[in-house]
Amino acid sequence: MTRRVTRRGALAAAGAAAVGSLAGCSDVGTEPRFWDDPPSLDVAAVPREFEDPVPARPRLVPVDVEPRVAAAFADRVDRLLGVVPEPLTAERLPHGGFRERIETERAAAREALPGPDESLPPLEAAERYAAARGHAATAVGTWAAVTVEGEPESVAADLGTVRHRASETLDALPGPAADPLAGTAVYGPLERWYDNALRRTLVGGGSPADEANPIRAGEAVGNVERVQSSVEAGRYLRDRYAASTPDPEPVAEPIRREMNRLGRAVGDRLRELHGEGVEDLRESPGTEAFVDGRAVARDAPSTSLLSSAVYRTFDDLWFDPVAFGGYEPDHPVTGLTRTALVRTRLRALDAVAARVEAGETMFPDDAAAVGSAREAAIGSAGALARSENPLARWLVTQFLPLFAVQDRALAADERSARSAVEAYTEYRWIETVAGEAEAVAASVADGFES
Structure with a gap:
């Protein structure tokens, strides 16, 4: 049974009192705010430049332009x-x-x-x-x-x-x-x-x-x-x-089958998040669908990361040809890659939500932790870029641009604790989503072989 189904069952059994209790938990006006009294961070000591380069965009087509x-x-x-x-x-x-x-x-x-x-x-x-x-x-x-x-x-x-x-x-x-x-x-x-x-x-x-x-x-x-x-x-x-390519083979049908298999997993997860009675699974279920309870303030860095990542994931879901809910994209390779991307993001959202439930604020311990988070993200992204799995290499191309955004933010003249922490959480997100991408790419490879 999923977290979402468990919570809905509890609410139905408890009645109006439980609903009122949940509403009180979500009352922004009375809940302590993380940034009202945040931990200290020596912003001046946060690095502006880094020695480790962002992994180069990996090669997907094994030929050169003449x-x-x-x-x-x-x-x-x-x-x-x-x-x-x-x-x-x-x-x-x-x-x-x-x-x-x-x-x-x-x-x-x-x-x-x-x-x-x-x-x-x-x-x-x-x-x-x-x-x-x-x-x-x-x-x-x-x-x-x-x-x-x-x-x-x-x-x-x-x-x-x-x-x-x-x-x-x-x-x-x-x-x-x-x-x-x-x-x-x-x-x-x-x-x-x-x-x-x-x-x-x-x-x-x-x-x-x-x-x-x-x-x-x-x-x-x-x-x-x-x-x-x-x-x-x-x-x-x-x-x-x-x-x-020696002995090339037609690949449209196996790609379409794997696209639909992966799409069923995406659809199942979206239904778990929404519960019953939702007409369009592309609608965002909100961040609360991913957590049973928060042990951190609503605007803590970890919850802010979860909120922004949920928004990005479901915003793209409106426009991308993703195979779920009975919809089969016309073009199977586009459908498989975009469905794999959504599957990866949903898994990464669950990983971040688990950290929120565990009480992790994702506030860096010190200025050096920002650089360490970037280094870990570089390592995870680099492993994907060097993977022998072509889908893993494609997936990392979707996350590499995030480095430039945060690197520019840290190099800006006007920096604050909040902007430095946002960069830190985004580096943590890259590390997380890259790890989930590796698992999704491996599952697709297994699907083709089965």
Whole structure:
């Protein structure tokens, strides 16, 4: 019997008195607040920089982008930007807002473009080229919209054509792979590119020519160019990977079966958290669904971490194609990876909730503990990044960006005890969720073998 079912049974048996007692426990107005009188922390002694680097984004596709292909992507950026005068002076474009937007997008395109000395995993390289082409096309599309020297819709491919290419590529995935686990890691990110493009980026979008505002016209051009870049890169990586794989096998059906098996586990846990009578399991059950009782103040660092992690998990659940509750995503690799991510987060939430119930506040013992927490998170994330399990390597890519957010917070000029402690708890979260990711990835590997 779960914690949630146990609590609901107790409330039903005890009646109104028990309900009143629970409400009193949750009364924020009378409950002592952790931050009213927190423990001391020497904020000045908390490190601002760390020697241990964040693990590099792991390789998921075991092929490289050939130099000729990389050069073609970079050349496309150069040819796009070559249309806009440089320097772009007030005499050429008097409107300061439009001029600033073009210059900003041009600079962003050059910054996103991988440098000659950068060695990037193929998926990251493709994403960087897509970003660079998108920014460059936004700059050129804006320029075309405010001058008589061009038309925005002539900058990038036709919207309908790109939509068709993205849909056609998505429908052809997953391609053949060495095995289902390898196919999950290789094709999951590719499916996600096109799924996002069709569901979020291009859905309902009009032609650049339909946009009267030059800024909006430029953005529409940039979106089309970015998706077109992803289509080209995805097809290239799919074909190159398949050609490099000895004896590739079709993997769609085993991936779909494992997606649904994992989805049943997610659905079961969501029903435990919600109890009976909830129409949509994507609704957040609140932090109280994860704990029988709190031995710490409601705004203690551990409870704040639990609250924010619950919010992030269920907010993403509204938009991600996760297989549970009778829903089967159309694209199995995207469905498996996103379902595995939710399963990982739910397990990590249970782990944090157990610490809350045990009375752990997650307030660092001293300034050095912040660095130690980061070091432990680096170790856990690094182990995932080096894992032989491709799904484990994919899962860690979802958590690595959290390091940058907290590292920036600790390096900021304005720091407080609260911001330092929030960084500490987020490092603890990374360590926790990475450990659960390893268990989920192992269970998926076992599922494929059974």
